[in-house]
Amino acid sequence: MQLAGLDAASLKTVRVSVVDQLYATLRGAIIDNDLSPGARISETEIAQHYGVSRQPVREAFIKLANEGLLEIRPQRGTFVAKISRPAVMDARFVREAVEADIVKLLAQAPEPTLIADLRGHLVRQREIIGGSARDFMEADEAFHHTLAAGAGKENAWRVIVEMKAQMDRVRFLSSMHFSVARLVDQHTQLVDAIAAGDAVGAEQAIRSHLRGILQDLPIIEQEHPEYFR
Amino acid sequence: MQLAGLDAASLKTVRVSVVDQLYATLRGAIIDNDLSPGARISETEIAQHYGVSRQPVREAFIKLANEGLLEIRPQRGTFVAKISRPAVMDARFVREAVEADIVKLLAQAPEPTLIADLRGHLVRQREIIGGSARDFMEADEAFHHTLAAGAGKENAWRVIVEMKAQMDRVRFLSSMHFSVARLVDQHTQLVDAIAAGDAVGAEQAIRSHLRGILQDLPIIEQEHPEYFR
DNA sequence: CTCTCTTGACTTGTATGGTAGTATGCAAGA
DNA sequence: TCTTGCATACTACCATACAAGTCAAGAGAG
Structure with a gap:
């Protein structure tokens, strides 16, 4: 997975909350089709990739799900929403x-x-x-x-x-x-x-x-x- | 604060997630003006009231904030959004x-x-x-x-x-x-x-x-x- | 009395551990 | 061959602990 504009180092230094950064980055990746509809993304995977804990990742996921860009299926996984x-x-x-x-x-x-x-x-x-x-x-x-x-x-x-x-x-x-x-x-x-x-x-x-x-x-x-x- | 339709006992038995229940309850309370614009509500307070941890409360707050019904001010507190x-x-x-x-x-x-x-x-x-x-x-x-x-x-x-x-x-x-x-x-x-x-x-x-x-x-x-x- | 600074009790933000539900592959049996 | 049961490895959900920022009250100096 290739997510530009955000790395583990910059996370700690910038003032904006981790959640907001993750939200913006993931949102852009989805719209640009870097993350394709139907693709599976897990809290753990994203958290490790950016060197943060699962919690802010989860909260960013919730925001994206509210916007209809992610589909969170309890106990199954989180997927980039297919285009409806x-x-x-x-x-x-x-x-x-x-x-x-x-x-x-x-x-x-x-x-x-x-x-x-x-x-x-x-x-x-x-x-x-x-x-x-x-x-x-x-x-x-x-x-x-x-x-x-x-x-x-x-x-x-x-x-x-x-x-x-x-x-x-x-x-x-x-x-x-x-x-x-x-x-x-x-x-x-x-x-x-x-x-x-x-x-x-x-x-x-x-x-x-x-x-x-x-x-x-x-x-x-x-x-x-x-x-x- | 008077929030009907939800108590600590029912939380454990119902299948719907705690977050969704809290979201629906709080949303109704805000719209019905049980929670008045400008009122302060804290994650801890709500969590104790319903006998759950802060985390699901926090996630319900995020949803309501996205809808413009709550205003989360980092490190300061969460307030029912005043009517704009x-x-x-x-x-x-x-x-x-x-x-x-x-x-x-x-x-x-x-x-x-x-x-x-x-x-x-x-x-x-x-x-x-x-x-x-x-x-x-x-x-x-x-x-x-x-x-x-x-x-x-x-x-x-x-x-x-x-x-x-x-x-x-x-x-x-x-x-x-x-x-x-x-x-x-x-x-x-x-x-x-x-x-x-x-x-x-x-x-x-x-x-x-x-x-x-x-x-x-x-x-x-x-x-x-x-x-x- | 007034101002400054410190302290501590809050708040939300983040990290981490434990739990229950779900998918999957394999082995045993029909 | 096909079905069934189960072990295993995931998942998201929730609880708890810690970190960091905010704010107000109060002590103390001027």
């Missing part, structure tokens, strides 16, 4: 509903500074075209976060992040399929609609944008049936 | 967005069996008018759950439950204020719109219904400023 199509579909549904209302708010009272900020994101995204999928996913996340923050919905963003985790596991597998250029175009249409005060257009743009995964999902499931429930 | 107006507003916002899309789906293809089920809920709700707020809140939850389940969005319902927890803490405090009869009328209008295949009307009905708390929130905050952040 209903779960991904519902996560996408929730995200579309929330972000649709967010961009409607933004379009109803477009703020010049926010528009400028968003256009800055678009420029950076265009530079990434042809680059790594990981880089684009980070830029994409920042863009959507800016939308939520611009509407003053920082707390709602937390929900989106959780939904995104489910979706991103699929999106990472489909990184050869989706066209970054097309996604940036969709982002651009969205920003244009918001800037024009076109609430209906903005809503349509974000909904269409977030429905893209619906095309990818069946393809991924066919290519990697072992990753699905 | 932004958090409640955003929870309401998310819930409105999700449920709006759900009822739109339902109205676009109304199913007679679902309509009948919903009308059954309405009958029971009318019987509760004048009864306890707790009873109505349970009936209300069942009604909204039926909406989500009817649209095939069981996973999305989990998100709504989490948002509800934030809102219900406020609603419980405002139980003297809101009119149950008015809420049942709103439910009825919603079901009528769904049955008629009127997606626009259904969306408007649910959005209006879920905005009710916006009137209550400032009143509650004025009456109980000590419960707010």
Whole structure:
């Protein structure tokens, strides 16, 4: 198992709690598919690997299980949750509903500074075209976060992040399929609609944008049936 | 502190894990305001009260903290999270967005069996008018759950439950204020719109219904400023 | 009286040991 | 060949012990 960004030495020196570090590291590994759906991970194994006791590992596991990324089966073992199509579909549904209302708010009272900020994101995204999928996913996340923050919905963003985790596991597998250029175009249409005060257009743009995964999902499931429930 | 439905004796006999029992009990106590916002609860105290060790208590705390119902301050103590107006507003916002899309789906293809089920809920709700707020809140939850389940969005319902927890803490405090009869009328209008295949009307009905708390929130905050952040 | 510092009683965080439940492989028997 | 019983080696769950940070009360100096 290969988990970057954390080693036994750094654990003791950093101020952040061991649980939080383990949580972040494991979460990233799962979403990036370093830990594949269905893989078995044990408290003992992780604890030894990082030179900590089992207890903080266990607590990190609990957090990830709450998020639907791990499945803890009592007395049997802990496994990376297999991708559940209903779960991904519902996560996408929730995200579309929330972000649709967010961009409607933004379009109803477009703020010049926010528009400028968003256009800055678009420029950076265009530079990434042809680059790594990981880089684009980070830029994409920042863009959507800016939308939520611009509407003053920082707390709602937390929900989106959780939904995104489910979706991103699929999106990472489909990184050869989706066209970054097309996604940036969709982002651009969205920003244009918001800037024009076109609430209906903005809503349509974000909904269409977030429905893209619906095309990818069946393809991924066919290519990697072992990753699905 | 008064926590019903759990005692030291029953803990050992039931199959469900201690953590889950503590989680459910504490969660109910927080939402019902048996544990008031700002109240301090310690792992040791709860552990002794139920005759278990600190560890399962601690893990239940972690779950509740993830849900925003507890605030764990390292080395200082654990407190029932004070009600945060932004958090409640955003929870309401998310819930409105999700449920709006759900009822739109339902109205676009109304199913007679679902309509009948919903009308059954309405009958029971009318019987509760004048009864306890707790009873109505349970009936209300069942009604909204039926909406989500009817649209095939069981996973999305989990998100709504989490948002509800934030809102219900406020609603419980405002139980003297809101009119149950008015809420049942709103439910009825919603079901009528769904049955008629009127997606626009259904969306408007649910959005209006879920905005009710916006009137209550400032009143509650004025009456109980000590419960707010 | 006021301020500073120390002390000790808290708190949560982490480590470790013991227990009960589950999967698995093998051997004995049908 | 197939089934059954059992030993064994896991697992997560829970209890207990220790570590480390926080905070307030009180002693003592100014």
